[in-house]
Amino acid sequence: MVELRTILLAEDNRKDVELTLEAMAENNLANLIIVVKDGVEALEYLRCQGKFKLRKAGNPALVLLDIKMPRMDGIEVLRNIRSDNAFKRIPVVVLTSSREENDLINTYDLGVNAYVVKPVDFKQFIEAVKQIGSFWAVLNELPPEKSF
Amino acid sequence: MENIVESNTLLNVLCLEDDLKDAELINEMLVDAGYLVSMDIAEGEREYAEFLKGRNYDIILSDNSLPGFDAFSALRLALALKPEIPFICVSGTIGEEKAVELLKHGASDYVLKDRLGRLAFAVSWALEGAQNKKEKQKAEQELIIANKELIFQNEEKEKRTIELLKALEHAEESDHLKTAFLHNISHEIRTPMNAIVGFSALLCEPDLPHEKYKHFTDIIIQSSDHLLSIISDIISIATLEAGQEKISEKEIDLNSTLKSMHEQFLQKVSVKTEYLNLKCLLPESQLSIISDETKLVQVLSNLIGNSLKFTKQGYVNFGYLVKESVLEFFVEDTGIGIPPEMHQEIFNRFRQVDGTAQQFGGSGLGLSISKAYVDLMGGKMWLSSELGKGSTFYFTIPYKRTQNIPLSDNQSVDKIKTEFKTAKTLLIAEDEDSNFLLLEQILSGLNINIIRAVNGIEAVNICKTNQGVDLVLMDIKMPLMNGYEATKQIKSFMPNLPVIAQTAYSTNLDKNRALECGCKDFISKPINRGLLISKIKAQLYIPST
Known part of the structure; x- marks a missing residue:
């Protein structure tokens, strides 16, 4: 049995995390979702540092990235991911409440795979996450690991 | 490994779970989320209670459907024993309604087994909540302590205020007494001065008959003596007040001292001999003592003088008794007596029984000086008196005998x-x-x-x-x-x-x-x-x- 790869969710808002987890569950996605609360923890997870020192090796199938987070924002995390050979091919989806042009331009320049604005409505939010989940974790073919 | 300990993610978990596979899964989820997990697995109620009593856990993860035990009972036990540990129900069977009920009873969260992906996240939130609660409690505790401290300081301030008010009252009282004293003294000085000035002027009259001349001169001399005694009283008070009064002890022959006092008083007041009696109650060979003769004589003279002043009928007796290590002196009279409420007051400065100053004169200083002298000599002074029947004043001084027994003057x-x-x-x-x-x-x-x-x-x-x-x-x-x-x-x-x-x-x-x-x-x-x-x-x- 092929082990399902994890999804890394970087999000500091508890409600958004709960909704995201709920949507993923409703989608019957059995992937382990690792939740981190800021950009620093997100990079620590990827690099197996800090409290993630003992985690099983391997990149997540997807990084869901909020932009406004404490300590390090999503754009900086994205910059780090894309500039690191070990992580540069990981699909990164920005999931944010920001519609700012600058954020859109910056993230696309940095090579984001998708940019989704969080719907304010609860049901629409669930629906959006469901779609992201089924597309990126199921439909989308991931690049082979360890081939950089 | 050192780094792991430093990164502070060691998680002590008490897992109430009869399905060991589920427990293992829970463990794995937490490890994946970056926790260094130390897990005790309790399969039933007894084990659960023992674990709970024995160790401190960071979090309790409890299944709901156990044989004869459920999450509600587990929560109740946890809240009773270790209320500070966050409690999460991890169950495949608990319905939404029951889960909400559980949260109302004090559980931190619940995680459905088919949504175990939420577990690590729920744990992190529960831990954070517990930490916040702890800090809040600590802050509240500190607030209570700070509050107590403030209350205490306030009480201290109140106490201090009361003390200050008392001191102020005392100062005002003292001020009042000083004014009364000055008033009194002024009157006391003016009376003899009036006589001295007035009769001195009369002496200048030419043709003054000889007997009148003699009479006026006597009045002037008497008034001068009186004035002198008032002045020495004032000086004594001033010296005492300044703390300058010192004791100078010498060897004295007590009996001869008392005898000469007796003689002096007999001459001075020109009363019948049986009116003033001296009672010496010690064999003369033992009467050489060490004391301050000047002060002793002054105290006794004052008491005898008072007694004579207030006794128009009967007698005045004075003398002493030996009581262990002290000599107890007494001056007993059959005079007008002192009302009970004045027995303490009378030793205060400027205090006389109301009306006596007008009737009998006196500065109101003699007793307070006498008492101060007795205190200085290391003794006590008190009185017993009955209104209309008489008074007895007592005072003690330490009985210090000389080593060699001297020969007495008179014997x-x-x-x-x-x-x-x-x-x-x-x-x-x-x-x-x-x-x-x-x-x-x-x-x-x-x-x-x-x-x-x-x-x-x-x-x-x-x-x-x-x-x-x-x-x-x-x-x-x-x-x-x-x-x-x-x-x-x-x-x-x-x-x-x-x-x-x-x-x-x-x-x-x-x-x-x-x-x-x-x-x-x-x-x-x-x-x-x-x-x-x-x-x-x-x-x-x-x-x-």
């Missing part, structure tokens, strides 16, 4: 006051005329020739030129050369000439110093007559009997 002088068969020559070194005259008087009629030196140098010279000196009475404090030095020099050329030191310095140190300089004996001033004669006779080898 034994006759025996020792026998003439020397051959004339003796005495050199008295004494710079004070009055002291010399007294010594001359004491030694008169004993067949003694007296030579006087007024300082140490003269004393030495007389001894050099006059070989006939049999004994020297040496004052210590003298001009040009003191008694110590003079004695040393005299002893250098006349080692056998006896020298008796006589001085107002009366401590053992003074005595020893005199003896070191070569004095044969030592007598302190005021000179006791019998004692002096016996000491002289002892030195001249003539038995006193």
Whole structure:
């Protein structure tokens, strides 16, 4: 049995995390979702540092990235991911409440795979996450690991 | 490994779960989320309770459907034993409604087993919540302590305020008393002054008949004496107030002191002898004591004076008793008495029984001075009195007996006051005329020739030129050369000439110093007559009997 790869969710808002987890569950996605609360923890997870020192090796199938987070924002995390050979091919989806042009331009320049604005409505939010989940974790073919 | 410990993610988990596979899964999820998990798995109620009592956990993860046990019971037990540990229900069967009920009862969260992806996240939130709660409690605790501290400081401030108010009251009271005192004193001084000024002016009248002249002069003298006594009272109070009053203890012959006081009062008040009685209750041989004679006499005089003033009928008795280590003096009268509420008050300054000042006069200082003196001497003063029947004032002083038993003035002088068969020559070194005259008087009629030196140098010279000196009475404090030095020099050329030191310095140190300089004996001033004669006779080898 092929082990399902994890999804890394970087999000500091508890409600958004709960909704995201709920949507993923409703989608019957059995992937382990690792939740981190800021950009620093997100990079620590990827690099197996800090409290993630003992985690099983391997990149997540997807990084869901909020932009406004404490300590390090999503754009900086994205910059780090894309500039690191070990992580540069990981699909990164920005999931944010920001519609700012600058954020859109910056993230696309940095090579984001998708940019989704969080719907304010609860049901629409669930629906959006469901779609992201089924597309990126199921439909989308991931690049082979360890081939950089 | 060190880094892991440092990264502070060690998680102590108590897992209530009868399905070990589920427990393993839970463990794995937490490890994946970055926790260093140390998990105790309880499969039933008993184990769960034991674990809970035994260790401190960071979090409790509880299944809901166990044989004979469920999450509600587990939560209740946890809240009873360790309420600070967050509790998460991890269950496949618990319905939404029950789960919400569980949250209401105090659970931190619930995670459905088919949504185990939420577990790590739920744990992290529960831990954060517990941490916040802890910090809040700590802050509240600190607030309570700070509050208590503030209350305490407030109480202290209140106390201080009350003390200050009391002090202010006291100061006002004291101020009030001082004003009353000045008022009183002013009146007391003006009364005799009025007589002095008025009658002095009358003396200038020409043609004043002789008996009137005599009468006015008597009034002036009496008023002057009265004025003088008021002034000395004021000075005593001032000295006491300034803390300047000191005790100077000397050897005194108590019985003779009291007898002379008795005589003085009899003359002064010109009353019948049986009206003022002296009661000495100790054998005379034991009555040489160490005390401050001046103050003792002053206290007794004041009490006797008061008693005489307020007693128009009956008697006034005074005397003393020995009570263990103290001498208890008493002055008893059959006078007007003192109301009970004044028994303490009367010792306060300027306090007299209302109306007595107008009727009997007095500054209201005598008793307070007397009491202060008795306190200084190390004793106590009190009174017992019944209105209309009389009063008895008591006071004590420490009973300090002298080591050698001196011969009493009145009793034994006759025996020792026998003439020397051959004339003796005495050199008295004494710079004070009055002291010399007294010594001359004491030694008169004993067949003694007296030579006087007024300082140490003269004393030495007389001894050099006059070989006939049999004994020297040496004052210590003298001009040009003191008694110590003079004695040393005299002893250098006349080692056998006896020298008796006589001085107002009366401590053992003074005595020893005199003896070191070569004095044969030592007598302190005021000179006791019998004692002096016996000491002289002892030195001249003539038995006193």
